[in-house]
Amino acid sequence: MSRVLVVAEQQGGVLHKMTLETLAAGQGLGGELVVAVMGEGASQAAGVLAGYRASKIVVLDHPALAAYTAVAAVAALEWMIGEEKPELVLMPHTYQTRDFAPRLAARLGCPLASDVVSFGQDERGLVCERQLFQGKMTGTFRVDGGGLAILTIQAGAYRADQAEPGQAQVIDAAPEMRGASGTAAPAAPYTETARTVDLSAAERIVAVGRGIKEEGNLEVVRELAQALGAELAASRPICDNGWLGMERQVGSSGQTVAPKLYVAVGISGAIQHIVGMKGSKCVVAINKDGDAPIFEAADYGIVGDLFEVVPAIVEELRKAGA
Amino acid sequence: MKILVALKQVPARDSALKPSADGRWIDESDMQYEINEPDAYALEAGLQLKERCGGEVVVLTAGPARVSSSIREALAKGADRAIHVEQDGLEAWDPLSVARLLSAAAMLESPDLVLTGLQSDDAGSGQTGVMMAELMGVAHATIIMKVDVEDGAVAGISIKVKRELEGGWFQDLTLPLPALLTIQSGINKLRYATLMGIKKARTKEVKVVTAADLGVEAKPLVVLERLAPPVKKSTGEMIAGTAKEQAAKLVEKLRFEARAI
Numbered sequence: 001m002s003r004v005l006v007v008a009e010q011q012g013g014v015l016h017k018m019t020l021e022t023l024a025a026g027q028g029l030g031g032e033l034v035v036a037v038m039g040e041g042a043s044q045a046a047g048v049l050a051g052y053r054a055s056k057i058v059v060l061d062h063p064a065l066a067a068y069t070a071v072a073a074v075a076a077l078e079w080m081i082g083e084e085k086p087e088l089v090l091m092p093h094t095y096q097t098r099d100f101a102p103r104l105a106a107r108l109g110c111p112l113a114s115d116v117v118s119f120g121q122d123e124r125g126l127v128c129e130r131q132l133f134q135g136k137m138t139g140t141f142r143v144d145g146g147g148l149a150i151l152t153i154q155a156g157a158y159r160a161d162q163a164e165p166g167q168a169q170v171i172d173a174a175p176e177m178r179g180a181s182g183t184a185a186p187a188a189p190y191t192e193t194a195r196t197v198d199l200s201a202a203e204r205i206v207a208v209g210r211g212i213k214e215e216g217n218l219e220v221v222r223e224l225a226q227a228l229g230a231e232l233a234a235s236r237p238i239c240d241n242g243w244l245g246m247e248r249q250v251g252s253s254g255q256t257v258a259p260k261l262y263v264a265v266g267i268s269g270a271i272q273h274i275v276g277m278k279g280s281k282c283v284v285a286i287n288k289d290g291d292a293p294i295f296e297a298a299d300y301g302i303v304g305d306l307f308e309v310v311p312a313i314v315e316e317l318r319k320a321g322a
Numbered sequence: 323m324k325i326l327v328a329l330k331q332v333p334a335r336d337s338a339l340k341p342s343a344d345g346r347w348i349d350e351s352d353m354q355y356e357i358n359e360p361d362a363y364a365l366e367a368g369l370q371l372k373e374r375c376g377g378e379v380v381v382l383t384a385g386p387a388r389v390s391s392s393i394r395e396a397l398a399k400g401a402d403r404a405i406h407v408e409q410d411g412l413e414a415w416d417p418l419s420v421a422r423l424l425s426a427a428a429m430l431e432s433p434d435l436v437l438t439g440l441q442s443d444d445a446g447s448g449q450t451g452v453m454m455a456e457l458m459g460v461a462h463a464t465i466i467m468k469v470d471v472e473d474g475a476v477a478g479i480s481i482k483v484k485r486e487l488e489g490g491w492f493q494d495l496t497l498p499l500p501a502l503l504t505i506q507s508g509i510n511k512l513r514y515a516t517l518m519g520i521k522k523a524r525t526k527e528v529k530v531v532t533a534a535d536l537g538v539e540a541k542p543l544v545v546l547e548r549l550a551p552p553v554k555k556s557t558g559e560m561i562a563g564t565a566k567e568q569a570a571k572l573v574e575k576l577r578f579e580a581r582a583i
Contacts, residue, residue: 070452070462095488098440099464102452106418111543114447132445132549136339137348140548149543189491204582228583240508246490254490261582282582283558284572289336291551298558300575302568312569317583320573 001029001121005086006054007077008037009094013044018092020052020160022153025119026090027053027164034058035168036080038065038073046170053166058084058173064180070100075180077104080173087145088126093152095252101152110148113141115271117157130154134270135293155252155275197231197247204230204261207250207277208238211266211287211306215243220310221265227317230261235273251276266306269294286310323377323478323499325368326433328424328451329361329396331389332444341549347413348549357392360439364505366512367469368437369400374471378402380431384423386410390528397523398515404528405431407536413445416542421453426536429458434478436502440465448504455502462502463495467509474499 006026009016026033033053037045038060046057060080064072073096081089091097093115105112113119117138119128126143128151143149199205206225212218225232232248239249250257251273258279265286267273274297277283285298286306295301302309333339334354342349357365368379381396383389384407393404407427412420428436436458441448455462465486474480478499485493486506497503515523533539561568561575576583 070464074456095465095486098448099452102417102421102449103456103462105449106421106453106456109418111416112418112447112449113544114449127547130446131552132546133333133339133348134443134446135552137341137549138552139546142545142547144543144545146543187494189487189493191491237508249490252488253486256489261576261580282576282580284576285558291339293552295558295560296552296554299580300572301558301560302572303560304565304568308565309568312565313572316569316573320577 001088002031003084003086003088004029004031004033005081005084005089006033006035007089007091007097008035008045008049009092009096010037010039010041010045013041015045015048016092016094017160018094018153018155020163021156021158022090022092023049023052023054024160024163025153025158028158029088034084034086036060036077038076039068040066050168050170051165052168053164054168057168057170059170060175061172062175062177064177067186068096069186070103072177072180073100074104074107075177076175078107078178079175081108081148083173087147087149089148089150091150091152093154097152101150105150108148110150111143111145112150112152113143114152115154116151117154119151131271134268136291154271156278192246197245199231199233199248199250199255199257202231202257202259204228205233205250205257205259205280206230206263206265207233207235207267208244208265209235209267209273210237212238215241217307218243220307223314224263224265224310227314228261228263230263233257235267235270264294264298265310267294268292269297323371323375323434323475324431325371325377325379326382326428326431326436327361327365327368327379327396327401328382328428328436328438328454329365329392330358330383330439330442331355331385331392332358332442335359335443345548345550346546355388355391357395358439358442358444360441360505360507362439362512363507363509364437364439365396365399365401366510367505369513370510371435371469371471371475375476377434380405380433382424382427383407384409384420385412393528394523395515397526397528398519399513400519401526403526406528406530407533408530409533414542414545415540416544417445417447417449418453419538419540419542421450421457423533423536423538424450425454425457426538427531428454432500434499435481436460436500438502438504440504440506451502451504458500458502460500460502461497462504463497464504465506466503467492467506469503
């Protein structure tokens with residue numbers, strides 16, 4: 001890959017944490033590396049990016065790009081790709097990328113592989129790995145770009161601390177925006193949960209998932225949380241059902257936690273959950289399905305019926321006086 | 323308002339999965355199927371919208387003959403009619419090819435609103451819906467939590483939605499119609515089909531078309547070459563035994579090995 005474009009994501013001048021991961025992935029290819037950054041605060045973010053090894057940082061500057069819209073992002077990147085003619089475009093697999101990247105690929109008629117965990121080249125061209133069936137299978141995909149391909153990179157697949165420092169030139173560019181006129185500026189983002197529960201400060205967390213089956217069964221995990229002196233948390237479906245408040249949700253749409261002990265009960269471990277808890281020091285997974293992806297993230301795994309295992313643990317803890 | 327719901331039939335949640343003999347997809351013998359979960363919420367959102375704004379709900383799905391069971395389920399829940407793009411081997415198509423197929427069928431209907439789930443539980447690319455919007459030339463918004471019914475929706479001019487951002491943030495957007503929305507799982511309460519609904523579904527129209535009818539061919543640029551269970555990288559320790567033994571070993575390890583309690 002001699003020409004690579006990395007699309008940075010930033011908000012108010014602060015880089016999205018996955019941007020440097022994606023940059024590290026791009027740097028690993030050698031070759032010419034251009035980074036594009038847009039939106040309000042882009043110049044400030046470009047200043048940070050200038051401290052890394054890249055051929056140049058391009059600040060895409062247009063009034064329609066100030067607040068993110070898919071239409072404007074697609075128009076700006078369509079222009080940018082036309083100018084730079086990269087063979088490979090890398091983006092962090094964020095909510096924002098998920099919103100515009102497929103539209104960009106459809107416009108350009110180029111391949112898009114999303115949520116990629118690794119990629120590389122063999123004698124026949126570009127190959128990548130991504131997860132299927134919610135992490136229960138891994139697929140190796142051949143990407144036939146015919147000169148252009150887009151990959152979106154999964155959170156944590158590459159390491160931000162391996163982004164190589166350097167000095168990159170910052171250039172301002174005014175993209176010609178095809179079809180981006182007349183889009184209304186979106187309303188400002190807002191949050192709803194008064195964060196009365198700060199899970200990020202918890203030393204121990206017991207998190208519960210679909211395996212609990214019914215709201216009435218929550219008492220089983222409440223007792224475990226109590227016996228461990230832990231906060232109770234949950235994966236998304238539990239909060240969607242209203243069984244626990246949204247403020248107790250761990251994962252990409254909830255809180256990111258890194259406690260000393262994280263006990264995942266009846267959680268299969270979809271990537272959206274894993275990204276929210278993989279920084280935990282010690283992870284215990286209890287699940288009936290031995291193939292559940294959560295066991296990949298676990299220090300201690302128990303395959304079994306949570307309705308038998310969890311009460312047994314509570315009893316042990318009480319016996320041990322913990 | 324004419325609402326088109328694009329849904330996909332996928333292997334039932336918790337199915338035991340193993341790669342097929344050629345290693346390019348899963349072994350589908352004895353597999354149970356269901357409507358992709360986020361798509362089920364998209365269908366429910368469409369049905370609720372119709373109940374408040376009037377109009378009709380048309381279900382669109384592509385797949386082999388077996389997907390007719392999911393079409394019947396959607397019709398039994400209250401969809402008015404369905405379009406089945408009958409096509410085998412779609413697992414070898416990439417999202418852009420599938421989006422071309424679905425958008426070709428969708429455009430013949432000129433819907434005011436297209437709803438679909440944010441991603442599928444099998445391939446999980448999360449691309450097809452957004453690509454359809456581009457191919458249809460309509461506005462789109464993704465990861466939608468709520469679809470508001472206000473004057474604009476009733477008049478078929480615009481629609482107000484709540485979009486989920488990362489880390490517990492949201493954003494309200496107003497989109498001009500026609501538009502396409504990808505719906506987040508869990509945003510509403512799924513209804514069950516009633517006995518009456520199941521009976522009625524038998525008389526509802528299901529139009530069957532083929533990719534050839536629509537003039538679309540598979541030209542996959544992203545091709546699954548090999549599928550396998552993930553390589554175990556975890557250095558974690560599995561604790562065996564009866565529930566009581568597992569519990570005792572775990573507590574001991576947490577106390578003395580991990581020093582986490």
